[in-house]
Amino acid sequence: MSGKSRDKHKSINDGKKIGDKDTGLFRLKKMIKKEFRLLGTDKMNLLIALVIPPAVIFLFAFMINQAGETPPIPCVVISSDSNSFVNPNSYVETTWDNYTFAYLDAVDNHTESLDLLAFYNTSEEVYAMEIAREQLLSGEISIIIVLNVEFSEMIIGGMPAFIESVPDSSDIMNIQTNLNAVADSIAAFTDLNNLTPQFVYNTYEEFSIPSEYSFQYNYNITLTLSFIIFGISMVLTILVVVQEKPIPRLLLSPAKREEILLSKYITYMMILAFQVTTIMVVCLMTGLYCRGSLIQLWIALYTVGMTGLSLGIFVSTLSNTKTEANQLFFALFIVIVLLSGIFIPVDAMPLPLQIFAYILPLSHGDPMIRGIVTKGKGFFGFDFLCLMALVAALILITFLIMKRKRYEV
Amino acid sequence: MATKNSELSSSEIKISVKHLNVGFPLGEKQIIKDVSFDVKKGEINGFLGISGAGKTTIIRVLTCQIPKKNWEGEVTVAKISPEKKSNHRELLSKIGYVPQLENLNLYYDLTPMVNVEIFASNYGIDKDIAVKKAQDLLSILDVPEDTWYNKTRSLSGGEKKRLSFAIGMINDPDILFLDEPTTGVDAAKRYDVLSYLKKINRNTGTTMMIITHDLEAAHICDTVAILRAGKLLEYGDPKGLISSLPSQGQIARLTIEDLDRNKINKVRDFAPVKKVMRSGNEILEVFMEDFDINLSKLVEYCIHNDIKIISLSRDEATFRRYFQIRIKEEEEREQRFEQGGGH
Numbered sequence: 001m002s003g004k005s006r007d008k009h010k011s012i013n014d015g016k017k018i019g020d021k022d023t024g025l026f027r028l029k030k031m032i033k034k035e036f037r038l039l040g041t042d043k044m045n046l047l048i049a050l051v052i053p054p055a056v057i058f059l060f061a062f063m064i065n066q067a068g069e070t071p072p073i074p075c076v077v078i079s080s081d082s083n084s085f086v087n088p089n090s091y092v093e094t095t096w097d098n099y100t101f102a103y104l105d106a107v108d109n110h111t112e113s114l115d116l117l118a119f120y121n122t123s124e125e126v127y128a129m130e131i132a133r134e135q136l137l138s139g140e141i142s143i144i145i146v147l148n149v150e151f152s153e154m155i156i157g158g159m160p161a162f163i164e165s166v167p168d169s170s171d172i173m174n175i176q177t178n179l180n181a182v183a184d185s186i187a188a189f190t191d192l193n194n195l196t197p198q199f200v201y202n203t204y205e206e207f208s209i210p211s212e213y214s215f216q217y218n219y220n221i222t223l224t225l226s227f228i229i230f231g232i233s234m235v236l237t238i239l240v241v242v243q244e245k246p247i248p249r250l251l252l253s254p255a256k257r258e259e260i261l262l263s264k265y266i267t268y269m270m271i272l273a274f275q276v277t278t279i280m281v282v283c284l285m286t287g288l289y290c291r292g293s294l295i296q297l298w299i300a301l302y303t304v305g306m307t308g309l310s311l312g313i314f315v316s317t318l319s320n321t322k323t324e325a326n327q328l329f330f331a332l333f334i335v336i337v338l339l340s341g342i343f344i345p346v347d348a349m350p351l352p353l354q355i356f357a358y359i360l361p362l363s364h365g366d367p368m369i370r371g372i373v374t375k376g377k378g379f380f381g382f383d384f385l386c387l388m389a390l391v392a393a394l395i396l397i398t399f400l401i402m403k404r405k406r407y408e409v
Numbered sequence: 410m411a412t413k414n415s416e417l418s419s420s421e422i423k424i425s426v427k428h429l430n431v432g433f434p435l436g437e438k439q440i441i442k443d444v445s446f447d448v449k450k451g452e453i454n455g456f457l458g459i460s461g462a463g464k465t466t467i468i469r470v471l472t473c474q475i476p477k478k479n480w481e482g483e484v485t486v487a488k489i490s491p492e493k494k495s496n497h498r499e500l501l502s503k504i505g506y507v508p509q510l511e512n513l514n515l516y517y518d519l520t521p522m523v524n525v526e527i528f529a530s531n532y533g534i535d536k537d538i539a540v541k542k543a544q545d546l547l548s549i550l551d552v553p554e555d556t557w558y559n560k561t562r563s564l565s566g567g568e569k570k571r572l573s574f575a576i577g578m579i580n581d582p583d584i585l586f587l588d589e590p591t592t593g594v595d596a597a598k599r600y601d602v603l604s605y606l607k608k609i610n611r612n613t614g615t616t617m618m619i620i621t622h623d624l625e626a627a628h629i630c631d632t633v634a635i636l637r638a639g640k641l642l643e644y645g646d647p648k649g650l651i652s653s654l655p656s657q658g659q660i661a662r663l664t665i666e667d668l669d670r671n672k673i674n675k676v677r678d679f680a681p682v683k684k685v686m687r688s689g690n691e692i693l694e695v696f697m698e699d700f701d702i703n704l705s706k707l708v709e710y711c712i713h714n715d716i717k718i719i720s721l722s723r724d725e726a727t728f729r730r731y732f733q734i735r736i737k738e739e740e741e742r743e744q745r746f747e748q749g750g751g752h
Contacts, residue, residue, distance in 0.1 A: 245513050252472055254498045254501050254502045254533075407474075408469065408474055409506065409508045409513055
């Protein structure tokens, strides 16, 4: 060691000669600098931490501010007004139905919140109500408006007329919106025809659950089931690849990358089957009323769980560190929930977001599960096919990433 | 006869490397430059060099971790070339690998036995056979039996290291590659770790290739390679390399009062002296021709030149000393080369 460097070494070891810099503040500053250096070693993580939160806020603002008008609610009107009406006082028989057509005009041309898809006159179509309910069940319409037998007669006679509406109550979020639209049509009708707004307005909730079941519990649990299944399967798998440090060492044995990945899929698919079964059992024990088949519900929940599982393993394979995987999970989960249609109906979102929202799993998982539980529909349909396509795409991409990922011991 | 001999010797070679060049990309950023060597069956071979010498790159080529586009040369490991991807599984089934860090080789939350089972299953070894094999290996390596079924996390650092060796040996490999096996082991235990490797080698006859910057490892090596900046400087058995030093590695160690540059140069001027190295503040190590004859003459020469010798001892050069000399020579040669404008 040269004399100069020996002196320097001595001065560092001798606390008194360091002087002002030997303070807690100095050390703290150095430590903060060190932390920034460490952060800089994982640039991807830093990028996610800095970019994702404002991006999520931006997305939310874009969704809310650019949201268009809520699309008109598809409906059908059934009228029994043309049927014969016999006045019990005078025994005069009338078949007046002029106000039916005035109401149809109000719905079709003067109520922006309703989209009249069909009109059924019960004097011509005996099974009008059955046809309309089928349409409601299939999701083609969201509300049935019924004008009763003496609709025109009552108005002409200056008495309150009867209007009934049957909204799709499987979609709890939109029941009130549907009913408000009917109220809009009645307001337009009275304005256009100079009528006193005297109407008896009855509503019936189609697909409502039997009285012995809790309304509150069933509608809430139906809404959250897909979120629960998706969330837990994603959380469970988010670290399965990234945190397994011996993977590079395993690859120095005859083990193949595909085998390692496949073993994870199989394991977690088995766990998912157990999770879905457990959740279903607990739901049934705690008062879930399922109008559809339980097997169909199991398949639907499993499919939603598979999307979470595939997305979890995808993120885990893509990420280089555990922190990166956790950050990506958080960001993705927020975006998926945000665009799932809970806050704003998917159809009301700006078009680019609509396209994006329809790629996301919960946009399909939620209606599929609600359909089975509340309406008794089957799992097989457009939503199921979309979810299966998403699962297949995610698995394929994950295998490709794994194949190309650089592992070195 | 010559043919028979060459067949015999080639059958004994477990690793053959000829004119290996590695670059990222190849031909531009050369990490390994024209390296050639053979490792024979049953040998312990040590690849020694400072960080960045290219040791790990060589082992990565041999263990199929670097794609062919990044290297050229003739390489066979257990008679299989890592050149073709289709050979990789067969090659990997014939080797064992012990990584530098235990957490890359062990599942800490599982027991040692389960760890062994997991790795054994990759080679298609049944649980019963794996357990029997693990018991044998863990016994050889003195991993206490009462720890075999506890969580690996609870093992000491040395026990984890030995468990790692056992996992590397679970498939009875033709060749066991070890990456810095003494890293993370305190100085007192390093010798133990190396002894266990020698023990495995003796008991099983497994060929081993160790890459390390720990020069103590040379003690257990049958052959060593010294690597610097991607070039192979020396290859041979450690004793042979030491004896290639002037005076067959014999050193005169002089403690000189007020040792300075002038006194060192004076000693260097003594005709039989071949090499002089300062070791510590006042100690000078001297290599010279005809050591026994010239030692007393050196003392007289020092007295004559007012160089006060406080003490004098004779010593044999260690491999560490050989390594330092060889690296320094290479540095000086490169310096001369650069000063001469590359000519």
